[in-house]
Amino acid sequence: MVVTDRTPLFVAGGSDVDLADPxxxxxxxFLDxxxxxxxxxxxxWxxxxxxxxWSVTAYRPARDVLRQPETFTSTRGMRLGSGGASVAAASGRMLVVSDGADHQRLRPAHARWFSSRGLADLASGLRDTVEHRLRDLVGRGGPVDVVAELALPVPSWVLFTMMGVPREDWDELAGLTAAGFDDADTAPAAxxxxxxxxxxxxxxxxxxxxxxxxxxxxDIVSTLATSNYGGRPLTDEEIVLNCDGxxxxxxxxxxxxxxxxILAxxxxxxxxxxxxxxxxxxDTAVEEILRYTSPPGHAMRTATRPATLGAATIAEGDRVVVWLPSCNRDEDVFPEPDRFLVDRRPNKHLGFGGGPHYCVGAALARLELRCVLESMLGTVADIHETAQPARQASNFLNGLRRLDVVLDPAVSTVTRAGGPRR
Ligand code: HEM
Structure with a gap:
């Protein structure tokens, strides 16, 4: 019988720390x-x-895990708590839970839409949308919840436009997405x-x-529906699963x-x-935002064979959880990691992961962030928090549920609006 030595044990923060608890x-x-x-x-362990x-909290072993899909597979789920049946249904058919030949076939099906060139047509519409929204928010003069009023609508506008989802369906689909990925409650009913x-x-x-x-x-759905990948069309199930992805x-x-x-x-x-x-x-500010905010809290893998990672011996079948926000604060890689510095360089953060599953939407995410910042530079002089922000109950979605701020208008806005707010 093989006896597995699962040490060292995770003891940081004391016995009340439960990283599986949203x-x-x-x-x-968490960051402390x-x-x-x-x-x-x-x-x-x-x-x-x-x-x-296994929890991986340092940059270098995390990068090793992400770069070795043969040893650390995504096909058995890539987030803690994902259900066995739903992972089994998607494994090998949805990009993020596929490896090897399946992954290589599915990745180009996505990549075409997310290249910088593919996104160029979208940029001006996106800029107008963001600009319009920001002017409205700044013009209101009082506190606004920028999660509900800016951070959620902008990515929805972009993605639904790219997917060819009719405008009248956006709210319903956004609501279903929020419900489908809300992992705050671990009870069976939820x-x-x-x-x-x-x-x-x-x-x-x-x-x-x-x-x-x-x-x-x-649009993306039409492209997925009408193209051949790896010598054959995608099946309907593959298309629908990847739309969900x-x-x-x-x-x-x-x-x-x-x-x-905005909070930073x-x-x-x-x-x-x-x-x-x-x-x-x-450009450096966008990268620093990605490092500092690290939106996915983790990426999970499962060992396909015994492996050594730092001082730990991983057994076949063990789950390995890479805590991305922690790796992005690793003091061996990022000097003064807790400081938010818009000119940080170099900045090889793991905000988009690493290895073959490196975020396929990275260029789009960067474009969205850049558009928001550019618009804010012209419209917002100062940002003031007006209430304690509410964090999302999730070990996977690392971020805010609500953020109330006042956005002080920049001079250009004041002039165009015809007078100062106060
Ligand atoms: C700030 C925004 C974003 C961040 C921080 C982010 C982060 C990540 C990370 C860390 C991964 C790797 C997951 C893993 O290794 O298991 C990933 C993969 C992925 N992301 Fe993003 N993402 C962002 C935006 C987007 C956008 C806008 C899209 C598309 C609309 C997108 C679609 C995907 C897909 C489909 C994958 C799977 C890629 C693969 O398995 O080959 N992401 N993302």
């Missing part, structure tokens, strides 16, 4: 606990006796509601697919980067002034 992440302890873990045991897993939301999303895209097959347009990738991450950026600038006003004084820093 509610733990509504507080602000993760910092202690990086120093004491960067790869550690977590939650022993409660469906345990899991059943999530499954029901995904079933409704699948049904929606089966209908849209049928329409696009009959009358193809210039795009909603997850596009609507559950970018909002957290946008609202997280509210708390570091000198960095906002710095960026306004030198817009040439926009």
């Amino acid at each position: 509610q733990f992440f509504t507080g602000d302890r 606990v993760a910092g202690e873990a990086r120093r004491r045991h960067p790869v550690a 977590t939650n022993p006796g409660r469906d345990g897993f 899991a059943a509601e999530r499954t029901a939301a995904h079933s409704a999303i699948f049904a929606y895209f089966f209908d849209l697919l049928e329409q696009r097959r009959a009358d193809p347009g210039d 795009l909603l997850n990738g596009g609507l559950e991450t970018t909002p957290h980067a946008i609202s997280g950026a 600038f509210a708390r570091h006003p000198e960095q906002w002034r710095r960026l306004r004084a030198d817009p040439g820093l926009l």
Whole structure:
């Protein structure tokens, strides 16, 4: 009999720390606990006796895990708590839970739409949308919840436009997406509601697919429906599963980067002034936002064979959870990692993951962030928090549920609006 030695144990933060519990992440302890873990045991067995897993909190072992899909597979799920049946249904057919030949076939089917060139046509419409929304928010003069009013609508506008979803369906689909990926409640009834939301999303895209097959347009669903990949067309199930994957990738991450950026600038006003004084820093600012906010809280893998990771011996079948926000604060890689610096360089963050599953939507996410910042530079002089932000209850979606701020108008806005707000 093989005896598995699962040490060191994750002890950072004390015995009340439960990284599998979504509610733990509504507080602000995670980064401190993760910092202690990086120093004491960067790869550690977590939650022993409660469906345990390995936690990777340091940059270098995390990169090793992400770059070795043969040893650390995504095909058995890539997030903690994802259900066995739903992963089994999607494995090998949905990009993010596929490896090897399946992944290589599905990736080009997505990549065409997300290349910088493919996105160029979208940019001006996106700029107008963001600009219009920001002017409205700034013009209101009082506190606004920028999660609901800016961070959620902007990525929805982009993705639904790219997918050819009719305008009248956006609210319904956005609601189903939020319900389908809301993992705050781990009770079976809540899991059943999530499954029901995904079933409704699948049904929606089966209908849209049928329409696009009959009358193809210039949109992602039509492209997936009418092209050959790896010598054969995608099946209807593959198309619908990957539409669901795009909603997850596009609507559950970018909002957290946008609202997280606004909070970071509210708390570091000198960095906002710095960026306004030198817009040439926009590119480094976007990368710093991605590092500092790190929207996905983790990426999970399962070991396909025994492996060594730092001081830990991983057994076949063990789950390995890479805590991305922690890796992005690793002091061995990022000097003064807790500082938010718009001119940070180099900045090889893991905000988009690494290896073959590196975010396929990265260029789109960068474009969205850049558009929001550019618009804000022209419209917003200062950002003030007016209430304690509410964090999302999730170990996967690392970000805010609500953020109330006042956006002080920049001079150009004041002039165009015909007078100062106060
Ligand atoms: C700030 C915004 C975003 C962040 C921080 C982010 C982060 C990530 C990360 C960390 C992964 C790797 C997951 C893993 O290794 O298991 C990933 C994969 C993925 N992302 Fe993003 N993402 C963002 C925006 C988007 C957008 C806008 C889309 C598309 C609309 C998208 C679609 C995807 C897809 C389909 C994958 C799977 C790629 C693969 O498995 O090959 N993401 N993303």
